[in-house]
Amino acid sequence: xxxxxxxxxxxxxxxxxxxxxxxxxxxxxxxxxxxxxxxxxxxxxxxxxxxxxxxxxxxxxxxxxxxxxxxxxxxxxxxxxxxxxxxxxxxxxxxxxxxxxxxxxxxxxxxxxxxxxxxxxxxxxxxxxxxxxxxxxxxxxxxx
Amino acid sequence: xxxxxxxxxxxxxxxxxxxxxxxxxxxxxxxxxxxxxxxxxxxxxxxxxxxxxxxxxxxxxxxxxxxxxxxxxxxxxxxxxxxxxxxxxxxxxxxxxxxxxxxxxxxxxxxxxxxxxxxxxxxxxxxxxxxxxxxxxxxxxxxxxxxxxxxxxxxxxxxxxxxxxxxxxxxxxx
Numbered sequence: 001x002x003x004x005x006x007x008x009x010x011x012x013x014x015x016x017x018x019x020x021x022x023x024x025x026x027x028x029x030x031x032x033x034x035x036x037x038x039x040x041x042x043x044x045x046x047x048x049x050x051x052x053x054x055x056x057x058x059x060x061x062x063x064x065x066x067x068x069x070x071x072x073x074x075x076x077x078x079x080x081x082x083x084x085x086x087x088x089x090x091x092x093x094x095x096x097x098x099x100x101x102x103x104x105x106x107x108x109x110x111x112x113x114x115x116x117x118x119x120x121x122x123x124x125x126x127x128x129x130x131x132x133x134x135x136x137x138x139x140x141x142x143x144x
Numbered sequence: 145x146x147x148x149x150x151x152x153x154x155x156x157x158x159x160x161x162x163x164x165x166x167x168x169x170x171x172x173x174x175x176x177x178x179x180x181x182x183x184x185x186x187x188x189x190x191x192x193x194x195x196x197x198x199x200x201x202x203x204x205x206x207x208x209x210x211x212x213x214x215x216x217x218x219x220x221x222x223x224x225x226x227x228x229x230x231x232x233x234x235x236x237x238x239x240x241x242x243x244x245x246x247x248x249x250x251x252x253x254x255x256x257x258x259x260x261x262x263x264x265x266x267x268x269x270x271x272x273x274x275x276x277x278x279x280x281x282x283x284x285x286x287x288x289x290x291x292x293x294x295x296x297x298x299x300x301x302x303x304x305x306x307x308x309x310x311x312x313x314x315x316x317x318x
Contacts, residue, residue, distance in 0.1 A: 046173060046278035059243065060278055063269045088183075088276040090176050 021057045024065055027072070036072055039081055040065055042095045052095065175284070175295035176276050182209070182284070182292050183274040187264030190241055190249050197238060197264035203290035206316055208237045208283055210260070210300075211272055213244045214252045216280040222299035223256050229305070230259035235313070239263030242272040242280055285309060287316055 022040070027033040037054070043064060045056035053061040053068075064085070071081045082094060091097040099107055177183065186198035202209065210226065212219040230237055239260035241249045246265055253263070266272055275284070278297070285294040294312055296304060 049170065059269075060273075063243075063273060067270070067273060087176060088273060089278070090173065090276075092173060 021055065021061075022065060024062075024069055027069075032072055035078060036069060039068055039072075039078060043068070043085060044093050044095055046089055046093060172297055173276075173278060175292065177284075177292040178295070180292060182286055182290055183271075183276075185240075185264070185271045185274060187240070187266055187271055190239075190246060190253070190263040190265045193265075195262075197262045199290065201262070202238065202286045203288070205288050206235055206313060207261075207286045208235055209240060209275075209286060210237055210284075211240045211242050211275065211277050211280050211282045212263075213242045213280050214248045215244065216242075218279075218299040219281045220256075222281055222301065223259070225299075225301050225305070226259035227257045228302075229300075236261040240266050240271055240275070242266050242277065243269040285312060 027036060040054040041052050043053045045051045045053045045058055045061040045064075047058050047060050048056050051061075053064045067084070068081055071084060076084070082098065085093050086098070091100070091103050097103045097106060182199050182202050184199045186196050189195045189197050208229075226237060229235065237260050239262070241263045243266065246267070249263070249265070253260075264271065272280075275282075281297075281299055283296045283300055284292055285296075287293050293316070294309065296308060298304075
């Protein structure tokens with residue numbers, strides 16, 4: 001049984017390389033290749049929104065990978081590539097949206113909520129500190 | 145009693161926000177070009193490689209730009225309505241034939257009719273990306289200045305037209 005499971009597993013491992021999604025040619029320059037790999041992992045596939053274009057085999061993801069490859073080979077910076085995508089598809093297309101007027105609330109909301117929560121806890125605790133101590137509760141605790 | 149006021153306000157504020165969130169369809173992305181000039185492009189027409197369809201052709205009168213392909217099921221679904229629209233001759237429809245095969249596209253127009261004034265042949269899909277298209281069909285309403293007024297992703301039909309396009313077009317001609 002275990003033998004068959006192991007055989008099955010090794011076959012699966014062997015096929016993994018055949019399932020590679022990005023079939024476009026890579027860059028010879030490892031620096032460019034690393035930039036490309038990092039960029040495509042941070043761009044949302046617009047038809048399959050919970051995948052990056054690195055992980056998606058949708059045609060639009062393949063086209064966007066090709067465009068990013070082209071932009072990088074034309075010497076564009078990462079910021080310029082991000083600009084290219086945002087003008088066409090909006091901030092939504094980047095998994096790490098840039099800080100701007102439109103995305104301001106998105107970026108500060110966690111800190112704002114943390115602050116509101118903190119103030120609420122502070123007020124509740126201070127209110128309870130000023131309550132008289134309930135003797136019954138303490139006696140009840142001792143009795144056990 | 146007053147201790148319930150704040151939570152109550154918080155809940156009352158959150159409810160409409162959450163209802164809005166539930167109603168919005170996250171698969172429908174807003175176009176980045178609303179109010180902006182249509183993206184620049186120049187494509188060979190499907191019928192005649194020596195002629196071009198370009199963004200300059202969109203200036204001058206209210207028009208539609210329809211992104212389509214023979215591989216796209218929704219395009220087949222809306223084709224009948226596009227034909228009806230073309231027969232009314234109220235608004236010219238320009239096609240962008242996206243990531244397609246010229247022969248198959250021509251055959252499609254032969255078989256089902258050609259509602260387009262002209263169709264640009266976007267073989268490698270770059271113009272589609274320039275328009276921010278993320279699927280097909282997508283239909284853009286362009287005003288006489290060549291600016292994008294509205295984008296509808298998905299197949300057009302009579303009720304979408306009446307509810308979403310017709311009021312905008314009526315507003316523009318005034």
